[in-house]
Each structure stands twice: as C-alpha cells, then as structure tokens.
Amino acid sequence: MNKELARIFFEIAAILDAGGESFKPQAYRKAARALLELAEDAALIYARGGLKAVEAIPGVGQSIGQKIEEYVLTGKIDYYRQLKRDFPVDLDEVAGVEGLGPKRAKILYEKLGVKNLRQLEAAARAGKVAPLFGFGPKSQANILQGIEFKKRSGGRFLLSEVFPAALDAKEKISALPQIARVEIAGSLRRAKETIGDVDLLAAPKLGAGAKDAAAIMDFFSTLAGIEKIWAKGPTKTSVRMAAGFDIDLRLVGEQSFGAAWQYFTGSKEHNIALRRLAIQKGFKLSEYGLFENDKMAAGKTEEEIYQKLGLDWIAPEMRENAGEIEAAQNGKLPRLLEYGSLKGDLHCHSNWSDGKNSIEELAAAAMAMGYEYLGIADHTHALKVAGGLDEDQLRQRNAEIDALNQKIRSQGKMFAVLKGCEANIDDDGGIDLDKGILGELDFVIAGVHMNFKMDAKKMTRRLVGAAKNPDIDIISHPTGRLLKERPAYELEIEKVFEVAKEHGAILEINAQPRRLDLKPLHVRGAIANGIKLAINTDAHRLAELEFARFGIAQARRGWATAGDIANTLPWPELKKILKRNQKRVN
Template sequence: MTNNEIMWKLTELRDLLILSGKKSSESESEEERIAAEEVEKTGNSSLIDQLRTKIPPGLIEMIEIPELDAITINKINRELGVTTLNGLRKVAKKRQLRRLEGISSKRELSILRSIKLLLEPPERFPSAIAKPMGDKIVADIMLIPGVINATLSGELRRGMEMVDFISIVIKGDNSEEILGVMSKHPLFKKNIFKSSLKLVVETNIKLKVEMEVAESSEYWHRVHHTTGSADYIEEFERIDKSRNITLGVDTINCEQDLYKKLDMQYVEPELRESKSVIELAIKGEIPELINMDDYKGDLHSHTMWSDGTGTVEEIARAAIKQQYSYLAITEHTKSLKIARGITEQELEQQMDEIDKLNSKFAEEGIPFRLLKGVEVDILKSGILDFENEVLEKMDLVIASVHTDFDQSKQKMTERIIKALENPYVNIFAHPTGRILGRRSGYEVDLDQVFAAAKETGTVLEINSAPDRLDLNYLDAKRARDMGIKIAINTDSHDPERLSNISFGIQEAKKGWLKAEDVINCMGLEELQEFFKAQKN
C-alpha cells in the first residue's frame, strides 16, 4: 500500500471519528492511534468498518460535498437534526444553513448546487465544480513516487466555462503503478477504462476524469495536443508538417519550445479555440494580454456587515497577503433582506471602521488602502436603493440586479439603463445575472446596455465567482471593442474567495483583454482619479 492510499484511509478514519462524535479536537485518542497503526500495517482498520455501520449513511455521503468538512457536517447534524442529503437540501432551501456560524449565503447556495450534482448529475459541468476537483486530483498525483509532473489540460486549461470531462497529463517513470494508485482514489466511484498508459474513471458526481502518462520526451507534446480544440490542433499540426521541421523530443522542455521551433509566437492556452489565432501567431500579432501580475486590487467584496462571513479586517488582511494595493468593501443594501443588506446608518458605521483600519495599516507601514464602496440594488423601477446624498460619500458605487428577474426584456433593459445614468454609479456588476449550471440570467438587451455604459462611462464587470463568470469572455471582448472599461472582481463573501480572481483573469484573457482595458490594473491614485472623472 502506497503513502497516498494510507493517507486517504487515515483521512477517512478522522472524518468518521468526527461524524460519530468521538473526535472534537486535533489531539489523537488512544483508540485513534491504534486504528491508525492498523491502517499503516494492513491498509484498513476494524474501527473504520464499525463506524461505517453506526453513522447514518447520509452523513457519510455529505463528505463528498466540497463545501463541507466533517466538523461542519457534525454541526449541521447536531443543530439542525439533518441526516440525509435530501434533508440537507430542505434546510438549505429554507435558508437555515446560513444561520450557522461560518456559513454565508454564498456557501449555502454552493452547497445546494453540490447536492443537486450528487443527486441529479448533469451532462456538462461548470468549471466551478471541475477545476477545484481537477486541482485536487493533480495535487494527489504529484505525491505518488515516480511522478515528475502533472498538468490539467483540455477544456479546463483553455478556461471553458462548462466542461465534459477533466483531462490530466502525467509525466512519470512507472505508468502502471501510478495509474494503479489513482484507480483507488476515494473520489472515483467507477473505473471505465484502464491500460498501461491511460485511466478513465467516473467521480462521485459522474464527472469523467481522463489521465494519461507520457514519457518525459513526449510530455509537453501531449500537454499541448490535449489542451487545444480539435480545430486548433488540426491547424497546428498542418503548419508543423508543411514546414517540414522535426520537433525533436530532446529539445522540447516546455510548450513555448514547440512554438519557437515553428517560428511562431506562443499562444496562451485560453486562446486555443479557433485555428484563426494560429495565423496571428505566425505573424507575431497576438497582443500581450492581462495576467495576475498586472492586477492591483479587488473592487467587489462583502463582510459580516451584510451576508459575508469575515470581518472587514480579516478580508483586508487576506488582500494584503495577496499583495494587493487596495480592496473595496461593497456590502449589499437594505432592500436585499435575504443578504442582510445594510442600512444607511450601518454604512456610516462601516465607513468609520474603514477609516480606523486604514490608519492602522499606515501605522504598520503597509502600502494598502481599503476603499469605501457599496453594492447598491437596482430596484424594479430602476431607481437605486440609496439616495444620491449617501452615494456621493463613497469611493465607488457598484449597481446590480438581484430581484424581479421575471421582468420583460424591455422593462429590464430600461431598468438597468436608468441606473447607469446615475452619475454616482461606477460599476455595473454581473450584468446578465446568470449562474452557470443553475440559471441563464434575466432577459436583457445587452446592445442597449453596452451603448448606455459607453455613453455614461460606466464600467462593466467580469464577476470572477466561478459559477458566474459574468460578463463572459465573448461579451467582455465586445464591450472592450466598444471602448468600455472592464472591472474584474471576485464578489468575495469570505476572505478565502479572493483567490477566485484567477477565474476572472482567465475569462478576461480568453476575451483578449489587455491590462489597459481593466481598471483593477490601475494604481491607487490613478484609480481614484478615474472614479472622480466618472462622477463629472
């Protein structure tokens, strides 16, 4: 038994002990120690078997929900009496989970989505589900002896919003041993195909995972081949053959080498959809696109003042850790009661807290600033939830639609345009209202909205929440081509979700956006001047 398999069994043991109520701290009991020694010697433990028979099966099934760990499941069971997936779905639909400490409204919605995937698996999966799962699988592969490298490829690497399967290419010495270990991974419920070089499995949500092992000399060839779309790879291989250049395996140490050999500009994975991009690569006409190093700060985040789970200081410290120059706090407003929207008086109190924190950061010598913002609701009539005398005090104002999605296309379009015409609105957030895999969004004429955004100087958002990605890359490119500035924000409801910015950067890159197109790439002073100019 490999170290990976022992680790998976010990994790199962720990989770079962927590679910049974026998473990409530990190300290190891005598019973757990004996069981762990048994696992290391035999690969299993009689205690694991006993616990599996005593714990309600539904609680064990909940472990497969990415947003939940054993401690949280135990808390849900203890405080809400939930023992099945259907029971969990019922309390989540009644919005009872968000009443528990540490569970935000966003997390509750994510839990609901995951339950639906477990009970009613779809044909295609949002990258919000597939990417974290793929990253976890790659991390586990890298722990196997003999593995040199492993990379996500396919649709996920191209930044597709919905995927058919997870594709992984592995560089390693003993393919059969590597794939043999992975065939026993606890995420995988069914082996579909296995050969000496390839393993295809199905996960607990019926999402397929294809893993192939390549020799060191072929690794980057296989990563490249499995990343591009069929059209793109067909055209790339045609160019390769027409130039009669042998891509020597001994000189290919990365994907960039493949392109250098063909005297072509490197094509980022996100752009490898259409074969037309290859012509631009041959001419060297692909512009330098946005990347994480260009990004200076997030302009859309929530805290415990509304429906987030962290304090203002906690999310600020998380932003500082990501080396941001600034972060905007933008709570929901009073009419959105489901999200505990704040009142004008509460907003004033939060602004005072932000002032104190900015002074504190300055005293600590940290080059970082919290910006006073608000995500004001666009009401059904198009008026904003707060009066202008409140909005004029803010560093920035985000406007968004959260209610009355059933309005006609004309009414919704008029509603949004009226909001954009308010001189204090800086950014229009998640412009279509879609949730990938759950709802398509409201009916709206984006041509008219884009025209209004250009006329009023309103910035449009790429919301980086991986189940939103709104605007999508096609609409973001269209807006950019019209001269409209873009903001890329995470809409974080807890400090950890600031890391979701990678999804938004990837979406922007797929839409051919450059740093100059995105206001989050401005320094603090330039950004503040930009917001002032918008009001004028």
C-alpha cells in the same frame, strides 16, 4: 454523515417551502449549512456528548438535534420519510427549473401528478400546464425552455468544483519519484466556464519502464475521493470522482510531451485549424509530434510546434479558433493580462450584509494575497434577503472601516479598505440609496438582483439607465446568467456598451464560478468599445477571494490586457477613472 444530513435538511426545507411554511425552512437550511461547515462528524459529536452535544452545534437546537440523534441511531428520519410520502416529488429536478420553485412544483404535483423532470416535460408538451391557475401559455413555454437549458448544462461542472481536485491530483502525482512532469490539459487548462472531465498528462522520468508506469497508475487509481475506476492501463487510466466528474491520466514520453499537451488541451476547433495549417506547410501534426516526411520536426514543447508553423505561442485560454491563429501569424496576439496581476478586489461582502467574515478578516486575507486595496461592497436595503444595509447602517459600517484603516496605517502597512456598496438597479436604472450617502462612499457598484424577467427592450433600457447613472461607478455581473441555473437576461448588450463607453461606466467580470459574467465574447466586445472592466470576486467568505484567478482566466479568454482591467491600477489611479471623479474633473 454531515453531508447526508445536510442534504436531507435542505430537502426538508424545500418541501416545507412548498407547503407554504414560513420560518421552519430557514431553520433547516441554517442547520444544513452549519453541518457542512463542521470539522467534526455529527456521529462523532453524538458519540462524544450525546444529544446535548448535538444540540449545542450552532444553528441546530432541540428539534433538529433530535432528528440528528434519530439519524445517527437508526439511519433514518421519520419526519423526513413522512414528508416524502405525502409529497414524492424530485424537487431538485422540478423546483430547479427556472421560474418554478417549490410552491409551483407542489401545484404541478397536486393537479397533474408531476414528480420529476420527465413528467413535467410531458405535461408541458401536452399543453396541460398552461390551463392551470397562475400558469398560462407563457409560463408553459418558459418551463419547456428551462428544461432544455437544464438538459444542456447537465453533466458539466463549474471550475470551482473541479479545479481544486485536479490541482491536488497533479501535485500528488508530481511528487512520485518516477515522475518528470505533470500538467493539466483539456478544457480545464483553457479555463472554460464548465468542465466535462479533467485531463492530466504525465511524463515518466527518462529510462522508466513498464513497472514504473504500473506504479504511477496504481498510485493514481487509489487517490482519495475516487469513487470508481473506469479503465486502468499502462498509458491511460480513467477514474470517476465522488464529486461526479472523471479524471483521465495519460502517460506520454518527454520527447512528445509538448505535442500531447497541445493536442489534449484543444479546443477541437483550434486543433483542426492548426492541423490544416501544418498540412499547408508540408507537415503532419498529431499528438505524437510535428512530422516532416515521417521525421519529427518538433514535439518536446508547445512553443517549438507553434514556431515551426510560423506562429507565436498561443495562450491556452485563447485556443478557440476565434481569430487567434491569424493573430499569431501576424505577430498581433494581445499581451494578455497575467495571473496575479490584480492590485485589489472591489466587490466583496462582509458580515454587515450577507458575507460570512468581518471586514478586518477580509482585509487581512487580501493583504496576505499581496493586494493594495479591498473594496467592501455590501448589499443595500432593497435586497432584504441578503441583509441589505440602509444609509444609517452604511454610515456605521463606514466608521468601522475608518477605524480599521487607521489601525492598518499605524502598523505601517500600505493597504486601504475602501467604502463601497453593491446597490440594486431598479427598473429605470436608478438605485436604492439617498444621494446624501453617496459622497461618503469611495465607489458604488450596482447590479440587477430582482425582477429579472423583463423583455429585451425593458432590460436594455434598465441597464442603459444604469450605465448613464452618474451615481453608479461599476455595473456588477452585467448579464445576470447563473451557470447551470439560468441563462442571461434578455438584453441588447451592444447598446449598454455604447452608453458605458460614453459615460465612463466600468463593467464587471464577476469571478464567482457560477457567474463568470461577462462571458469572453462580451469581454472582447467591451474591450473593442474601449470600456474598462473590473475583475471582482464578489466574495462572501474569505476563501472566495481566491476566485480572482477564475476571473483573470475569463478576462484572458476575452483577450484582455492589463490595460483593460481597472483593478490592475493602484487605488489613487483607479480612483481617477471612476465615474464620480471624472465628473468633477470635467
């Protein structure tokens, strides 16, 4: 019930936002987030202790507590129904279009009766949006662009949305006695930023028969979280998870497992090129194996297939037909950065700004991951919505870090908490901190957090300014895209690369699954320009430190080696290549 309630409260907050309310929406959002983090169901809490117990949930309080009670008892909330009656707009759809938001969605409803995306598109196409006060032709064009973007990204899921479920299914199936092997294939294995559906391949043990196959499929189709079964057969079963994506499980014989794994991993473009190469060499390549005159030449492993075709084995993250086949022919594949090879993370937010956890909790988690250092990069004061710190607050926070470092050293541990910040790049490439504090920090990250809508010329000048700025060591999420939400800024990134190289600025590969910014093409471009990159999680809570693997995947998709990534270095080495310290040497 907590999820349903949270959804209703988020929607109430959005409707109240649209009405121009200032404090109430925050209260509803706070309650919604509290509900999502509760281990116990709200209905059980109510059954256990009535209204008093519900009101005692942190972030809930009296008025919202009563609404939870009403929902538990009647299955509805009258206040919500009234709000919806007065304002029957699908805010998820309409307010979710880049540049709109609840308030403008309300104007569109009141003036044009727009309730959903379809009606919005029709109104914009008919030119009815531009004449409205506060909109204009540019805004109308932006809305149409935003709708296009929303349509294109629909039906795809972020890595973080599918990866845990896929791994869980893989592990559970692996544990079956009839199973020899299970692997993830498809775009998830290639670590694409967004995933359509999950492909799993399993090999039953040698000698397994139809009964075993049926048992495996029975087990798979009753896994927790499955909403419906599309198809269930002896070699393939497809299910829809409650989270919205599908998982396909295929059974293949061990003899052709490598061929099937290669085939179902894709990409389509890579496979087409590979099949063409096979034909040139007198083979036929399919999901069943590599054949020479109907005789199987390879198929059990991917390695032997690639080898028979005269290629080094190609890591799945590179299989895009973007030059990897030629490189594999010539023994020129890069030695990709390996998973687990980061020595630290330079970008996380503590509860001093908008993070969930204390610095000590974050440090303990980073130590448990085997890191040597963790950079705390709290927001700075221009970003008020994220609890940005001013110079005094940064000093207080730094004192806490100093004390913690002392404690860590006294325990004999080799680990350093680094004093950083994530400052805000203003329109000219400057940042929102006084010079005085900069020498008290170990490093400065800066990113664009407001005023995104600039033309390419201005935004390029802004980021070039940041790359030149001697006070900025690392530029966070350099292109600003949010997957499924908004495209990157208008930006000539090649110009930023040139200046970053010249001035020694490090660019970030932000590992947040909704960012994954830089994208692979830009990672390759940055590397070609000789720029150092940093893979940072931008964690706002402990669990997000694990996003590092998505950042590493992104770097591998951009052909990065360990040498390209600044935070594969121990801190004393990394320190030397920061802009602030290069300057002193020269």
